[in-house]
Amino acid sequence: MFDPSKGARVCVIGAGSAGIAAVKVLAERGLDVDCYELSDRVGGNWVWGNSNGVSAAYKSLHINTSRQRMEFSDFPMPAHLPDFARHDQIAQYFADYVTHFRFGDRIRFHTGVTHVAPRNDGTFDVTLSTGEIVCYDAVLVANGHHWDPRLPEPMFPGASEFRGEIMHSHAYTDEAQLTGKRVVVLGMGNSAMDIAVDASYHAAQTHLSARSGVHVIPKYVWGRPYDRIGGAEWIPSFLRWPLARRLMAAATGPMSRYGLPEPDHKFAQAHPTMSSRILDRLAHGAITPVPTIDRFDGDEVVFADGRRVAADLVVFCTGYKISFPFFDPGFLDPSGDNRIGLYRRLFHPDVPGLYFIGLVQPLGAIMPIAERQAHLVADHLHGVYHLPDRRAMDREITAHRRGLERRYVASKRHTIQVDFDDYMRDLRLERQRGAARPAGLSGADYPTASVPARRQRELEVAAR
Template sequence: MPTVHSTPSASELGSSERERVCVIGAGCSGITAAKVLHERGLAFDCFELSDRVGGNWVWGNSNGVSAAYKSLHINTSRSRMEFSDFPMPANLPNFARHDQVAAYFDAYVDHFGFRDRITFNTGVEHVHPLPGGGFEVRLSNAETRRYGSVIVANGHHWDPRMPEPAFPGVEGFTGEQIHSHDYTDEQQLTGKRIVVLGMGNSAMDICTDASYHAAETYLSHRRGVHIIPKYVFGKPFDEIGAHEKIPSRVRWGVARVVMRAATGPMSRYGLQEPDHKFAQAHPTVSSRILDRLAHGDVVPKPNIQRFDGDSVVFTDGTRVAADLVIYCTGYKISFPFFDAGFLDPSGDNEIRLYQRMFHPTVPGLYFIGLVQPLGAVMPIAERQSELAADHLQGLHALPERAAMDAEIDHHRKAITKRYVASKRHTIQVDFVDYMRALRRERDAGARRRTTAQAAAHRVGA
């Protein structure tokens, strides 16, 4: 009979503790997990550092770690990010603003009736796996509880990653330096000479804001990217060919042709040409930045070479005086409530999880939303949560350890082959492909459980 990695049997925990689940975080992934557990009748506690749900979509969040800014809008269309059983209001724009999204999450919690299961203004300070199974969880109020399972849904856009290594002369720079995480509104830009470093979505938004409020705006970039407009042929770009039955090679082949027709080469806007094909890096979505570049309100520059007093010197030898440099250089994947090295011994954002959500050696430890999708995370978190709940209820069985390791290794090789080498791509998934993989894993896990039960019955007979 094959070995089955099932839910923990923690003899040292009481029966109520063994059956109870700790959910860390009440952002979009945490409330999704909580909703599924609530519907299934599973006992759980959800802890949220803030005074409300919504995580990064709450501008001015009291938790001090969320990174919304005043001009933030979704980069995936409303129809592609909404939950399957709770549509976003039809009166919202296709690309809704942060407060509209946060209100949607609030309505989701109240509609399904589990707000009383969330403990607000309470963080999780430490999670310790117990030798016999289960977990000891210490809270920010100094209380310690025990759980049979833990669902980690604290997000991965809160621990800023600064340029590595630091640029020469940076310590002597007389201007201000911040990470995009610290950007909140346009008042920080007004009248200043701004250099934005990066080519991701935050960099595009901040550059666009600066082009209207700053004295000068420069966009510095190490490599080119494909910039995707939010609308193509009058439709949201992510609605084109987005179906699980369409193979990715066909889907992205068509998308590449469409993008070339929609934007033309990036060099037309003064940007470096990408050294990779469309969809081989996390998408940069902006309908506004190309307009600001075309009108000269944002001036493209190559990578920063060094700092010199109040000046930023670029690799092409040009320099500009700057009052503020904003680093849009991504985030570290951090879990401060786990012991150092527990998840990422290399310190390089390499998190080994089966199907991107199951810890292969610690039963009962699940991760929801720890992916960087080519698409929206909310439907992914919904499908992950259903799968985790199946496993908690004994409806799904994981394969043996060797098979889990093989799947993780295969995914890592596929990531390395497809995407540009970057620390942000260690958790990258293609939305459609991954949604299909989760559906197949749910079916396969149910078959493994049935096979194991039948084998156990034969042995017992």
């Protein structure tokens, strides 16, 4: 059994919502944990104007998962907050979480991680932005996946000669960037809808360019937050989604009613878009829906149906790459297809002691997921949870990937997709399964220990 008094050390990369959940759980479970954060505060993506320079927050950003479904299990969000709170209210909630549980001293601000190198003895050399190199027994990666913008590939013809401005949604911060301009927004995700709505109030004209159809979910259905109707771990997905499809169809009607293309997939077969405001602005003619972009021509954008509009600003809301700049490219590089094979979306199958917290795209909130993942990691480090052998891990990874391919439309945004309630249930059951597995695994599939290598050697010596 792992004894934290023996000095094993754990590194958490990033103090965003997933990172602070991990630090809090590991510290509370008696582990020696350090967290490194490039910014001067916690909150990551939810800090508008974050000094780390990589936050995707903008002035009008609000959560699209209700606060009751987003909060940590032991720290409810204040009741006075709206159901769909603003970015600064969420950032303050995270800061209060750290203060309340008194683990702020575990976080080192203004300090990034520039390199992580696994060693032959099972430990990790972690190089900091200060130049320091610190040895750790385990590393938890919580650097998020909404910070490295992905532009269309290949880029549309004529883009390099376009006389207007082209930017990714990651560079959007407030409505002043839109004021008085002729704006084209490309994309149908949550950011695209928010930016198009902002533009409809501040720009001279707004066109929303759809590469494909999506199901738009209003934030309230029957006077309640949409995700509090039928959201529960005990409801199986084969019941949840057929009911949700009927509910959404009744709430919004066909997307073509608003001038949008009809989706070529069923509800929940692609990551949904949550917005009540976009449907209102489309219905009032404040936003003009158009097909996808075909090319640029001077100061004009030409769409697939031949329509042309003069534009001052084109905003690409085309998603993000999964990136780990602190790993050597040969070690782990998902940039080609945005895929990374992890057992239960958490454990690296080849590298003991390397975990990925919050590296999922849930139909729901990431915070409760990160909290539950962190408990599973703590169990593993304490030796009370045991992984299956390598063959079993490979089978699970392959089965999950094939399930994604069967269910979702082909897209780089769906490589890390999970259903919130199903995945939360799976994490809970996996803790039970892992606790019942034998501690030793046969063969050379995976190290026999569930604890870091340095700690395992200490246990072996003590047992002699």
